[in-house]
Amino acid sequence: MVLGNFPNQFFWGVATAGHQSEGDNRNSDTWFLENVTPTVFAEPSGPACDGYERWSEDLDLVAGMGLSAYRFSVEWARIEPAEGEFDEEALAHYEAIVDGCIARGLAPLITFSHFTQPHWFAKRSAWMDDEAPALFARFCGVVMDRFGDRIAAAVTFNEPNLPQMLAWAGLPDFVADLTRATLDAASAAAGVAKYRSGNVMVAEDFDAMQVGMTAAHTAAKAAIKQRRPELPVGLSIAISDDCAAEGGEATRDAKRADVYDHWLRLARTDDFIGVQNYERLWFGPDGQLAPAAGAVLNEMGSAVDPASLGGAARYAHDVSGVPVLVTEHGASTGDDSVRAAFIEPSLAGLLEAIEDGVPVLGYCHWTLMDNFEWVFGYGHQLGLYSVDRTTFERTAKPSAGVYGAIVAAQRSAVSAGV
Template sequence: MPATSFPVDFLWGVATAGHQNEGDNVTSDTWFLENVTPTVFQERSGKAANGWELWETDLDLVAGMGLNAYRFSVEWARIEPVEGEFSEEALAHYEAVVDGCIARGLAPIVTFSHFTSPHWFAARGAWLDADAPALFARFVGVVMDRFGDRIRLAVTFNEPDLPEMLTWADLPPFVADLERATLAAAEKAAGVERYRAGNVMLREDFAGMRAGMTAAHRAATAAIKAHRPDLPVGLSLAMCDDVAAPGGEELRDRKRAEVYDYWLELARDDDFVGVQNYERLHYGPEGLLPPEPGAILNGMGTPVDPDSLRGAVQYAYDVSGVPILVSEHGVSTHDDTVRTAFIQPSLEGLAQAIADGVPVLGYCHWTLMDNFEWIFGYGPKLGLHEVDPVTFARTPKPSAAEYARLVVAHRG
């Protein structure tokens, strides 16, 4: 890839998330759901990667790779652990992270909702609650008051389309049954009639949750722009690259319409849209086609295909018409040689999308280190660094050096 493949102001980063990295997020809805019985979560997050304490070490890792951007989330549950009460300690912590980024030459890309919410918010029904948009906007405003002047990009929501995407994943019925049982157990434990969360969602709630998150996105965007009209705001979407084999066009288009298009059309009023891509899926007239014999498979059981990023980015731009941020991209695999070989051709595909006219603001690899992968616990591995589960020592994998090599070559 020639150095001219990417804009001179291109953001080269990694992405992380609060609950998955920080640990001890005890006032969050996800923590509560992890600790009820029964629970859909295979493991409890516990200390996670202990990122709350080791954030400076982690920023040093990011800067040491030659990157110039860091995407992370601010945990609403930490900042507002009790409704209407805001934690000075948490605000000071995240302000220190932002300032630490800037001191290391890293552009802070801040996500305001990366699936998790406060326990009290979930006990109100989360995004089904009529007051949810105003409550979220109030929290966003508090954060903006504190350090919004130093953020480079603002992401309101992470993957609000994921529930719809998972309906296409052919998950066994017991998963939905266990999700329902988890929420029922949470309602009993919390003593409320309706306990809802952003990453454990019932199908009958999809429409109401989508409406609530839509209104919350708009309210949060208004709150951000009230503080800083110049700050680019968007949301990030889970996006496969869906490809039609002959006869599969109708099925592919139906999936796009059900999963992505609503949010991509909403993003037309935003400054950018985030694309989070991990796989390419081929559809025939009867459904999803099986992998080709001998294909290298990721942790989801689908083929590893570096060109999926180009396809997803192109489709997102075709529908939304706004600039793209690759807010997540990676591969779930225990074999780091697969990850190492995956990065360069993926970036070559992204460079091709840029050459074809897609405005791309930056690329954030998921993720800096192995972490807590939600209901799947600590099994999946997507990190550029390993984490010792006892000492929390971070050890770079060969893929970290490969990504750093490519970034340094492009940054000059």
Template sequence: MHASRFPADFLWGVATAGHQNEGDNVDSDTWFLENVTPTIFREPSGKAMNGWELWESDLDLVAGMGLNAYRFSVEWARVESTEGEFSDEALAHYEAIVDGCLARGLAPIVTFNHFTSPHWFAKRGGWLNPEAPELFARYCGVVMDRFGDRIALALTFNEPDLPEMLTWIEMPDFVVQLGRATLDAASEAAGVERYRAGNVMVPEDFAPMRAGMTEGHRAAKAAIKTRRPDLPVGLSIAIIDDVAAPGGEELRDRKRAKVYDHWLELARDDDFVGVQNYEREVYGPDGPLPVPEGVAVNGMGTAVAPESLRGAVEYAHSVSGVPVLVSEHGIGTEDDSLRAGFLEPSLDGLAQAIEHGVPVLGYCHWTLMDNFEWIGGYGPKLGLHSVDRQTFERTAKPSAAVYAELVRSFSG
């Protein structure tokens, strides 16, 4: 592959998230859920990767790979740990990250809500609260007033469709019940009737949570655009590349309509849509087909399928009609040789999508380093770097050099 297959201003980056990297996000809903009994979380996040302290050297890693973009999240729970009170220390910290990106030639791509919200917000019912969109928009406005003039792209939400998408994956019944028990325990511990979070949901909340986050997106976008009309704003959607074997078309289309299409249709009024793809699922008339014998699998147990990125990107654009940012793409595996070999064919498929007319703004690999993967704790490995959990030393995996070399070849 050569550079001409990608636009000259293409963004080559990595993606991270505050709660998963920073550590000690003690005023967040996710921290609270990790520490109740029972909990669906395998383990608490604790210090995570100590990214709150090590952000400068982490930016050096990104720049050292020859990348030109960095996606990260601002943690609402740090900025507004108490309702209506905004932390100058937290805002200064994230402003320093933005300026650190610019000093290293990295375009700052900022996510305003990467699953986590303040504890006080969850105590009020999270996105079920009628005031939630206004509260979120106020926070977004405060962030924009501080450093919104210097960011490259804004994402309001990260994967608001994920809880519903996970219902299409075969999970034991006890997992669903444990999620419910976690929210019940949190409600009791917080002394409220209904403690609700963005990344642990019960099925009866799907529709009203979707409605609250939809209005939250619109309100946040308005707050962002009021302060900077030229800033491209979107949201990121988790999209499995759903493929129909003969007879599986109805099931595939039903899943797409149920999980993705609301958000992709919402994105029609946005400047771009973020696509987050990790796998492909092949549907027959009775459900997902088994992985063929001898095919490598990822941590989710599905086939390693580099071509899934192209499929997800093309589908997202076909429904939304707006440019696409690959805001996350990667592979959960202990075998880094799978990750290293996965990159070039995945990017080749992305280049083919561009050549077939899909406008793609950039590609952010998930993730810079192994981190806290939500209910999976520190088990799943998706990083280009490993991290010593005691010393927090980062060590590049072979896949980091492969990605850096590919970017060099595309950018030259």
């Protein structure tokens, strides 16, 4: 496949998240939920990938692939471990990562809330608390005051719509039962009525959580813009490329209305919409269709389909009207040959969308290295690098070379003025 040229000003990046890679995020809600009994998490995060200590090495890996951007999260639970108390060491740590990115020619793309929040915030029922938007905006302001003058883009929330998406995934009833039991156990252990989290959620809280996160996004954006009006600010959502077979239009549209459209409409006043795409799903008159016979499946059981990325970007832009930033895209598979073969045709589909008029600011592959994948623990692999679970040594997979070669060709074409 001969891949055409992407726009000259284009972020070529890779994405990570603090809790999934740093390790020992002990003051966070997710750490607390991992360690209650019962818990919906397959295993605790523990030391994760030791990324908090090995961040410089990891930036070298990103730069070594020839990329131009690095998306990572700042952990609210580390920066404000107790309400109103901001940790100087944590702020200095993330500032060093920002400066390390710039020294290596990487644009820092910062996520302010990648699912995890402080334990004290969860004790207040998280985003259902009336003061949540102001508390989050205060945190964003502290971060911006410290190193916001050097970042390239701000993502307020990561996948605030994921609970609604999972509700459409046909998960067995025991998952919802275990989720409820986890939150009940956490509430009892914390001594509060409702211990709540942004990524472990029961259905009756969906609406109130959405209201709170919507207000928090608006407040956070205002705090960020107050300090840097020109900085691009948006949020990212999980978005499948949902397609309708004959008679499936109503079901597809119902899912879109339930899972994506609130956030896409909210993004109409933002600078971009972050798209996080992992699958294309088909719907018929009786609901979601099974993958085609012989399809290559990812670890979630859906088909690995390179066409999904371009379709998701088109839909997100059609509804929001703002530029798209692909903040995550990848394949959950232990077979790296699938990942390596998946990247280029996916980018070709994204380029077709760009050529058809969809403004796309950049592409971040998920993820740099195999890490803690939330309730699935360490059982799912999405990294361009593997990580030894004992020594934490990072080892490049063939897909890292494939992605690096694509980016090298693109950046070379820009340098040559092609």
